[in-house]
Every structure is written in C-alpha cells, then in structure tokens.
Amino acid sequence: MSAIPKEIINWNILNEIVSMDEDDPEFSKGLIIQFMEQAQTTFDKMQNILHTTRDLGELDSLGHFLKGSSAALGLQRIAWVCERIQNLGRKHESSFPSSEVVRASLFGNDTEPSSAASVESGNVSQLDDSVYLQLIGEALQEARNEFQLANLELSKYYGSPL
C-alpha cells in the first residue's frame, strides 16, 4: 500500500489545468464541478452496492473509475482512497488504515498506514467477501470525508462554494 499523500491537492497538476482557463474561462472550474457530481454519484453507487448486491468486482471498477478522474485533477487523496477500494475489490489488499491514521496523515504525521482495520495478512486467500466489503465500507466513508476536504479547499481557491 502506497503512503497517503499529505496534500489534498497536487497543485502541479491542477495548476496546469487552471492554466487552460486562459483561452477558455471557467474550464477548470467546470471540470471540477463535473468531477464533484461524478464523485457523488459514484459514492452513492458504491454505497448501494454495499447494501444490495455486495459485488466486489463492481466496487473494484467503480474505484478504478473514480481514481482516474480524481487523479487527473490532482485530487490525490481521493485518488488514493479510490485505489484502496479498487485493490480491496480485487482482493489485492486486505486492510485499510483507521480513520485516525488517515486523518493524521493530512497534518504531515508520518504514521505508517497501519492495519488498524485489517486482518492477518497470512490467510488472505481464505478471507470472506464480507471482510473486504466491510473494509470498503470504511474506505468509502474516508473517501467521502476526503471529498468534503477537497471541496472546501477548492471552494476557497475559487472564492465561491462549489
């Protein structure tokens, strides 16, 4: 599991997009608003799957999907959580750090992504689907949190609530 990015936004990436506003005002803002809607929809879809079909493959691809667009906009912490969801969905990982660890990483604390909400990695293959679903549920909550943080930050940047 890669380390959690400390910064909510990778400005190297976002600035490049913002620079496109030159000949197309509001381009970056429009893109971000579109992402916001897309993210909300995807989160709701995930939530729905967790409550109904509990289909890990479906969660994997939704995670992958949102990872792509969030990373493209430089929203790297959301992208990081989405990657966790993707990997949990395909059972490549079997743990997700506790909410405290995720929070702490935001303030630059170098806490290793411990496996607070994890299971012994020895018998990964025998783990029940419900374990992964449980972890994805936690990750989804974190993703929503990160989404709120990013929204705040971006609203501040654009000087208007998004």
Place this chain on the structure above:
Amino acid sequence: MNLSNDTDISRPSTSASANLGIVNNTNHNNGNNSNIKAPSNDFVRKLFGILERCEYPDIVRWTEKGESFVVLDTGKFTTQILPNHFKHSNFASFVRQLNKYDFHKVKKSPEERQHSQYGELSWEFRHPYFTIHNEEALDNIKRKTTVQKKIMLDDSTVLLKPNSGSQPGMEENTGANLILGNAVTKDKFNLLKRRVDRLQKDLDSAKEESYNAKLEFQKLNSKYNTVVESLFTFKTVNDNLMHNFNTLCSVLNNRGIDLPPHIYEDPNLKQHPNTQQQAQAQAQAAAAAATQTTTSTSHSTAGMSPLQNKAFDPLNNAVNAMVPGPVQLPAPLSTNSAAAAAAELQLPMPNMSHGPTVTTDKGDKLPETYDSFVLREGFHVLLVEDDAVCIQLCSKFLRKYGCTVEVVTDGLAAISTLEKFRYDLVLMDIVMPNLDGATATSIVRSFDIHTPIIAMTGNIEDQDLITYLQHGMNDILAKPFTKDDLHSMLIRYLRDRVPLIKQQEQRAHAANNPHHHHSTADNGTGTGTAGGSSGGGVNHRNNDGNNGNSIGPHSVDRNGYASSEADSQPELLTRSHSHSQLQSSLDDTANTTTTNPSGIPTQAMHPTSGQTQSSGRNAPLSTTASGHSASAVPDQEGKMLMDDEPLLKKQRV
C-alpha cells in the same frame, strides 16, 4: 407431479381442523394394522354385532332379506349409537367410513323412497359380504385404502373426481378424508418445499447463466466476424498490391533496369537466407553500437556513424538488403529511369530540379530533443476513454497542441470507428465498458498495423505493460499525465509525420497539377508512418536515416517534413524499397479513395473499403512496391515492440 406449494399448504390445515374426529377413528380402526394385506375391520364387526344383537331396532337393523342394513333414524343414530360405539362425531363421517369399506348406499328413486317401509329418511347400505348371520364373510370386507392412496400421491386432482359408488353428497367429505388419510407430515412438507425452492433457485441461476453465455457468445461472434472481415479485406488489398508490384517490376525490367528475379517471382523473398543473415549481422552490430551510445529517450542523433544509423533498424536494413539492384544503380540512371517509369505509370513524380544535397542540409538541422520539436497542426486523434473528466481534460490538451479530437467511449466503438476512419494517432484507455482497450487494440491490429495506439492507464505494473504491448499497443502513457507527458508522446509518434488531412490536400493538389509535381504526398507519408507503426524505437531509425543521408547514396532523408523538401529525391526508386516506404505505401493505398479530384479533403477516410481495390491499379509507385512487405511487417514488428520497452514512460505511479 403438480403439487404446487399452495395445495400442499392448504391440505393439512383445512382437513385437519374439520375432521379431527375422523382421524382418531381411522387411526383407531387401523391401529394395529400397518400391514395393508390383512386389514382389520373392527369397525365392520362392531356394526355387525350391533345389527345381530338387534340392540337398536328402531334406529338401525337388517333389512328383511338380510342382504343390507338400514338406518331408520339418522338423528338418533348420531346421538345414541355413535357416541357409545363409534368415535364418529356425525353421521356423515360414519357414512364415509362405510364407504371406505366399500359399503354402498342403496339408491332409491324419490317414489321408492316415499313408499319405503323404513320411512322416507332411512338410509340403506349394502355390501356383498355383509349379510345377516354370516360372520365369516366379514373377513372379505376390507378397507379400500391402497388404491386411493396411490391416486392421491400421483395426482391430487383426483380428489375432485367422484369415487366409484360413493354418494354424490358424500364426495367432498370423502375427498377430504382421503386427503387427511394421506396428508404428509409437516417436516416432510417443509423438506419438499425447501427442495422445490432450491430447484427453483438453481433453475433461475441456470437460466441467467445461459443468458449471459448467450450474450458473451454473441459478442465474441461479432468480434470474430469483424476480424475475419478485416482479414479478408486485407488479403484482397494485399493481393492487389502484389499484382501491381509485379507489373511495376516487369515494366522496370523492360526499361532495362536489372532486377533480381526473385524480387517479384518469389513472394516469400523475405526468407531469403542471405538477407536474413545480413539482417542478423546488422542486428548484432546494432547491439554493439547501442552499448556505446546512450539509449535514453532524448534522441540525440547528430554525429552518429553510418554503421550505428543502420544498425538501429535491422528490419529496415533487412528490407534494403533484399533489393540490392536499385541500390547499386548509378544516381543519374536511377533518376532518369525512375522518371520514365513513373511517367509510364502516370505517377506524380517529385520535382527533379533540386539536388540531393538539399535533404542532407535539412537533416543536419534536426532538433536534438523531442521537447524542442514543434508538432505540426492538424493531427487527427481518436480518444478512447469512458470517463467524462478525462475526456474533457485530454481533448483540451490535444486541441492545445493543434490536434483535432474525436471521442468514443468504449473498445467496441473504437474498433468500428477505426474500421471506417483513419487517424494519425489513437489514445486508448484500458479499463472500459464493453471491451477493454488492450483487446480492442489486438482486434484493430488485425486490420490496421500502422496507426500508433497509445495506452492511457493507471495500471502500470510490469505485467500489465507487457500485456498492452503484446496486444499491439505502441506505448503507454501513465495516468495521470501532464500536458508535457502528452506532448512528448505526440512528438515521439508524430514528429516525422504529415497529418493525414494534409496528405490528402497534397495529393488532391498533385492530382490537379500533374505536371508540376509539387506535391509529394506519397513521399511525405513515408517514414513518418513507418515510425508510428513500429513503436518509439523506430523513430531512432528515422532520425538516423536523416543523418546518414550525407553519406550513403541510398539513405535519403524521407522524413517528409515538408513536401517541398522531399521533392528532391532522385532516388525515389531506391527508397521505395525500404521498409519504411513500403509500410507507408499501405497508407497511400488506403487513402486513394478519398483523394478526390475536386481536392476537397474529407475527414472520413476509408482505409480498406472495396473501392480501394479498384483504385489500387492506379496507385502511386510506392504502393505497388509494398506488395511483398506487408506480410513481413507484423512479425518483425512484434519483436520490435518488445525491444522498445525501455522507452516506456513510467511517470507518477
């Protein structure tokens, strides 16, 4: 068995509550007789005893003949006899019990009834073996259970049919009694119910599975058809090219140019032992050279030795080696003959007024890195991507670099679009609905081997990368990528190319001005396309080719930078046999259909339509030359793709 759940459920509940008394009685009478073959008939014997002793002559007694008995007063029978002797709670159930022992009510017409000596309301019953004073005959009276049980189990609807000999009024009750007598236990019922549920579930999932399999099959089938169709088209084009090539060769022969006969007589010339050995030797030299030269992606090419230049592209050299004839031609002769041959074939020829030195100069001016290279405007890019945000971002970047962008959102759409139209470059996401990018590419490669296809993906583990390349993708652009990352990629694959749309314009122009030969559309396509077709590494070769110009007579710069510059090729014939030219010629053939005389370029470029074949005969010189190389390309290309791996961009994981 038509035992639906509903009937199963209703059976025990209704009959049990209504006929509880009977159950007990039945059980009592059958108490010690689980063996059906010797049924007890205590019930009958009890009745016989009452009749014999004539205990209640006013209520029940033998008839006069003694062959039947009669119940004179059913009310008294119910209140006085039943409670004392039987466990039946009412007369009807007593009658049912009689029926079970095959007693039958003696039917009477209303008139007979009126004149009956026993009164209108009397009930007369008879049984062949139930006669006065004949106790032994009672042994023959048996419960007729077995048969009915079978019917019950076989078909519950039987209950609705009249039982033989029973009274119309009694039928329902009899039925209910039968039901009760044969009702399954609750456990057994639940067991069956569970089993039915499970079977139902199995059936549903099997149905779903077969539906999915059907869908999958249809998908595969359509893919297969696409592939077969493309292969067929490709083969036709190929045959056509081969034919034209042979025509060209014979024309050249007639003009006195000495061609080795195997070039056009042996379609498998690429397997010529000498050329193979040569190619191998050169490949080894390439490896040696590579160790001395830096192989980084900043393609500094100036000052490379001719050997290195050649060595970087064993395939190119191999193809060159196959056609020693033209290479050895003295330049003046070549120029003249080429012009003559071209005139014969009504080809637009490059302007001959410039000397070959022009290109050499140009080659030396090559920028040394990609980044300083300015991309031409007007490249037509197909973006295959399912995420709206990425689509907007990527197409924005592309337009910033002067490209025109078309977007499709899944692999299947990408295939069908690439079948119909041509693009300078394809950017392809991997994870998409319907069909993933890698599989789509492998199908596209069955009919289009030269359009560069770049994977855009976040999955960049080594295994993934190898998979993408094996599917025929040229390179990988790791997500998320910056503007610069994208630019480098565009430069790598498009720097030497003239946008398709420009090529068309040029060709259209050439068609309108056949005598001026200003346009060199077929030249322009030249190496650029070849570079794109075989991955990043091939660009080295193109570069090197430029530098080699100044030395080797046959290493002419063909990068088709600008049409004017390519004009000056006196050795068109020479180069037309090189690998790159051969490949590019495929483009030309493909494009011929859209090169309309009116000179209006269309965006819809039909690569392998039926029209192509008819126009192929008038195709440019290079077109005909490609006939024998087309089949040789894919093999080699596969290897080269793998060799290119160090070039992969692994940015920001």
